[in-house]
Amino acid sequence: MNNTAEQTNVSRLELSDEAMRVRDALISKGLETPMIDTGLTTEEKYQRIKSAFEDVVTTLGLDLTDDSLTETPHRIAKMYVKEIFSGLDYAHFPKITVIENKMKVDEMVKVSDISFTSTCEHHFVTIDGLAKVAYLPKTKIIGLSKINRIVRFFAQRPQVQERLTQQVLVTLQVLLETDNVAVSMDAVHYCVKSRGVMDASSSTQTTALGGLFKRSDKTRSEFLAR
Ligand SMILES: Nc1nc2c(ncn2[C@@H]2O[C@H](COP(=O)(O)OP(=O)(O)OP(=O)(O)O)[C@@H](O)[C@H]2O)c(=O)[nH]1
Numbered sequence: 001m002n003n004t005a006e007q008t009n010v011s012r013l014e015l016s017d018e019a020m021r022v023r024d025a026l027i028s029k030g031l032e033t034p035m036i037d038t039g040l041t042t043e044e045k046y047q048r049i050k051s052a053f054e055d056v057v058t059t060l061g062l063d064l065t066d067d068s069l070t071e072t073p074h075r076i077a078k079m080y081v082k083e084i085f086s087g088l089d090y091a092h093f094p095k096i097t098v099i100e101n102k103m104k105v106d107e108m109v110k111v112s113d114i115s116f117t118s119t120c121e122h123h124f125v126t127i128d129g130l131a132k133v134a135y136l137p138k139t140k141i142i143g144l145s146k147i148n149r150i151v152r153f154f155a156q157r158p159q160v161q162e163r164l165t166q167q168v169l170v171t172l173q174v175l176l177e178t179d180n181v182a183v184s185m186d187a188v189h190y191c192v193k194s195r196g197v198m199d200a201s202s203s204t205q206t207t208a209l210g211g212l213f214k215r216s217d218k219t220r221s222e223f224l225a226r
């Protein structure tokens with residue numbers, strides 16, 4: 001199903017202006033997470049996921065009446081809706097503080113070693129990584145912690161690392177009103193490490209570059225250097 005503003009499951013009325021602008025930009029660039037409108041409230045989602053996991057746990061032959069397991073479907077449903085997949089709901093988009101660049105800062109602002117955990121959308125297991133984000137200020141400067149919060153918001157979705165990297169790039173481009181943004185991520189995928197090919201040492205680097213970070217070798221090198 002196509003992603004359109006009408007098909008997302010949060011009413012426009014509940015969303016901040018920033019969240020709406022970011023969502024619309026991601027949709028128009030084809031970078032939105034594929035979502036459908038379930039029409040379900042948070043409570044209804046919780047109840048359905050809990051019930052589905054009761055089936056999973058018992059189908060596996062585990063005893064749901066055991067006191068260690070009995071709350072597991074509840075824990076998973078709560079974790080999905082309120083924690084690790086809470087970024088599917090734009091009502092949870094962070095409050096953003098953007099200030100006018102009165103200082104006329106025009107050199108690179110770079111935040112390194114932003115830790116994040118996400119969830120692989122193919123296997124629903126953990127992605128564990130570090131992000132680096134930089135921008136060249138134009139008219140706006142963003143509160144530093146908001147960069148970490150934006151990374152975390154999009155990480156709290158089922159993801160592929162390439163899309164996550166691009167979503168952070170576009171979000172900052174929209175909020176900072178400049179193309180001159182760069183994002184890189186270095187992550188371990190537990191679907192590669194703990195199952196399947198079981199490679200415990202590989203990690204994956206992804207980069208999304210905009211504006212001067214793409215066009216200028218010097219700017220790109222400055223970003224990619226530690
Ligand atoms: N490009 C990309 N691939 C990912 C990401 N996370 C997981 N994958 C890959 O998605 C692929 C899914 O492949 P499938 O063959 O459908 O699934 P599978 O049989 O479980 O594959 P194996 O992991 O090789 O056992 C795997 O190669 C994963 O490594 C990601 O963030 N980006």
Ligand SMILES: [Zn+2]
Binds near residue numbers: 122124
């Ligand atoms: Zn995976």
